[in-house]
Amino acid sequence: MMTVQVAPGAQNVAPRRRATRRRRDTRAGYIFLSPWLIGFFVLTAGPMVASLVLSFTNYDLFSTPSLVGFANYTRLWTDSNYLQAVKVTVLYVVIGAPLKLIVALAVAVLLNSARGGSGFYRSGFYLPSLIGGSVSIAIIWKAMFIDNGVVASIGSFFGGPPAESGGWVGNPSMTLPMLILLTVWQFGAPMVIFLAGLKQVPTELLEAASVDGAGRVRRFIRVTLPMISPVLFFNLLLELIHAFQVFNSAFIISNGTGGPVRSTLFYTLYLYQRGFQSFQMGYASAMAWVLLIVVGLVTFMLFRTSKAWVHYAGDEK
Amino acid sequence: MTVNVAEVSNVESATGGSARSGRRRAGSGRRSWIKSSVFHIFSLAVLVVILYPALWMVMSSFKPSNQIIGSVNLIPGHGTFDNYVKAFQGIGGVSFWTFLLNSLGLAVLSVVGVTLSCSITAYAFSRIRFPGRGVFFACMITTMLLPFHVVIIPQYIMFNQLGMINTWWPLLLGKFLAADAFFVFLMIQFIRGLPRELDEAARIDGAGHARIFWSVILPLMKPALVTSAIFAFIWSWNDFFGPLLYLKTPDSYTMPLALRLYVDQTSTSDYGAQTAMAILALLPVVLFFLAFQRHLVEGVATQGLKG
Numbered sequence: 001m002m003t004v005q006v007a008p009g010a011q012n013v014a015p016r017r018r019a020t021r022r023r024r025d026t027r028a029g030y031i032f033l034s035p036w037l038i039g040f041f042v043l044t045a046g047p048m049v050a051s052l053v054l055s056f057t058n059y060d061l062f063s064t065p066s067l068v069g070f071a072n073y074t075r076l077w078t079d080s081n082y083l084q085a086v087k088v089t090v091l092y093v094v095i096g097a098p099l100k101l102i103v104a105l106a107v108a109v110l111l112n113s114a115r116g117g118s119g120f121y122r123s124g125f126y127l128p129s130l131i132g133g134s135v136s137i138a139i140i141w142k143a144m145f146i147d148n149g150v151v152a153s154i155g156s157f158f159g160g161p162p163a164e165s166g167g168w169v170g171n172p173s174m175t176l177p178m179l180i181l182l183t184v185w186q187f188g189a190p191m192v193i194f195l196a197g198l199k200q201v202p203t204e205l206l207e208a209a210s211v212d213g214a215g216r217v218r219r220f221i222r223v224t225l226p227m228i229s230p231v232l233f234f235n236l237l238l239e240l241i242h243a244f245q246v247f248n249s250a251f252i253i254s255n256g257t258g259g260p261v262r263s264t265l266f267y268t269l270y271l272y273q274r275g276f277q278s279f280q281m282g283y284a285s286a287m288a289w290v291l292l293i294v295v296g297l298v299t300f301m302l303f304r305t306s307k308a309w310v311h312y313a314g315d316e317k
Numbered sequence: 318m319t320v321n322v323a324e325v326s327n328v329e330s331a332t333g334g335s336a337r338s339g340r341r342r343a344g345s346g347r348r349s350w351i352k353s354s355v356f357h358i359f360s361l362a363v364l365v366v367i368l369y370p371a372l373w374m375v376m377s378s379f380k381p382s383n384q385i386i387g388s389v390n391l392i393p394g395h396g397t398f399d400n401y402v403k404a405f406q407g408i409g410g411v412s413f414w415t416f417l418l419n420s421l422g423l424a425v426l427s428v429v430g431v432t433l434s435c436s437i438t439a440y441a442f443s444r445i446r447f448p449g450r451g452v453f454f455a456c457m458i459t460t461m462l463l464p465f466h467v468v469i470i471p472q473y474i475m476f477n478q479l480g481m482i483n484t485w486w487p488l489l490l491g492k493f494l495a496a497d498a499f500f501v502f503l504m505i506q507f508i509r510g511l512p513r514e515l516d517e518a519a520r521i522d523g524a525g526h527a528r529i530f531w532s533v534i535l536p537l538m539k540p541a542l543v544t545s546a547i548f549a550f551i552w553s554w555n556d557f558f559g560p561l562l563y564l565k566t567p568d569s570y571t572m573p574l575a576l577r578l579y580v581d582q583t584s585t586s587d588y589g590a591q592t593a594m595a596i597l598a599l600l601p602v603v604l605f606f607l608a609f610q611r612h613l614v615e616g617v618a619t620q621g622l623k624g
Contacts, residue, residue, distance in 0.1 A: 025446050
């Protein structure tokens, strides 16, 4: 009798307890998440919507915004400074990011071939990644590449133009290579990520391929590269997104002007000039949204093409 | 494409591959010694080229100002501390120590904010089940790929209307609201690696989520906290764009802003003081690097954190 009476009760207690726990979890979840939630809506989602709205207005921070429709967007295509900024940035992204990754991969392969003692080099090569984005390094870079500077002296020694006029800083055709060199110099971070990927390549696979008659190059292309393709994908995505947003080095080296002759007028630098120096907040917002759409498209296309060239262990067929 | 290991090893035994590898082993002692010296010589050469700008910077700071530009030579002809004396004098009537304290204060508060807010957020995402978690997780991941330019203009307008320009609020608010998704992601990955039995045991003992987070998970995630703290400090220390937007008077400047002021105001020939100041601005980062290089490199390797 007793057990018969208790049994239905016990059956009810368990679901009820589960429901209470679920309710408690939901409450706790939102309490724990509240700082991030506030930040997300106040600092990210809200401002994103606001900048989209602003991009259809003219706003100078002091008077009330006035609706102008798509005028800011159509103005972009006729603004020669904007087109120049797009050109400089695209060149920087398309040349700088792949070059940096090639150097990173080459050095990672070199370090990975060592039996031991590569930790020292790994740290040494990584250091520029840590300091390269700072104002200090931008200033040093400028001092090295100026007329009569170290680079000009070395250049003239090897038959280049005389050191007095051989600086890269004042030469509009050399400023972009100078800034690309600065980003390639920071190959350490992607190199460390590549190294972690290379460590995961099973040695049996490489040995098997070598026994099969595959040479060093063939082994690298046919075995190593597919095995580290997820890491390559990750690095490429990260570097492309970062390259679009370069600011500090161009700002310091050109003293905020984007010069000489607009040769360092990067997208974000021009956006800064428009938004925070001439206070054309609507126009700058339109620029920001075009950047967002382009970065979004690049990301989307990378993910789409990744199915063809990124190999994840476990989905072999 | 993948290589079928079993098939390949059959081929090996059929073609007498084992004999070949035996021969290779016999001569490997000497050859590996040569190989490793070639490796070290080559790597050292690359390292010297890579670190030359940093070395040049350090050595230049001890050279008289007029001997810096164009001098490929690293060793100063006659060393001097004048550049540092000048750098310590500050600029624009503001003491060097003011800049240092501003940078330090912001960096320390950033570390506090990031470690607190991101660990709480990471716990919610990885250990509590609640409706909407998946959607918000996707939002959080997306913010990592978002160019920050789409938010800075409205943020600036907002902080301007709140009268917070020239205060630390705009620079710190995001740190205390877990806006740096990279750190949240790093911590989520770490917490996912901790055994769930620990939570269950604590729950059976009657602990709620606050208890489990504070006395079980938080102490165990120390490595992730240390890595995040180091990066939060360095990023805050090196940050230029944020302070450039929000800090307007020289007495509120951080080191990078002061450095820029230095370049603007000193005559272009005074490279000595500029270089000394540049070194002083980098010193904490380099010290962190020397002390925690393993943590830093591991953080990059496992999480893809940028330097």
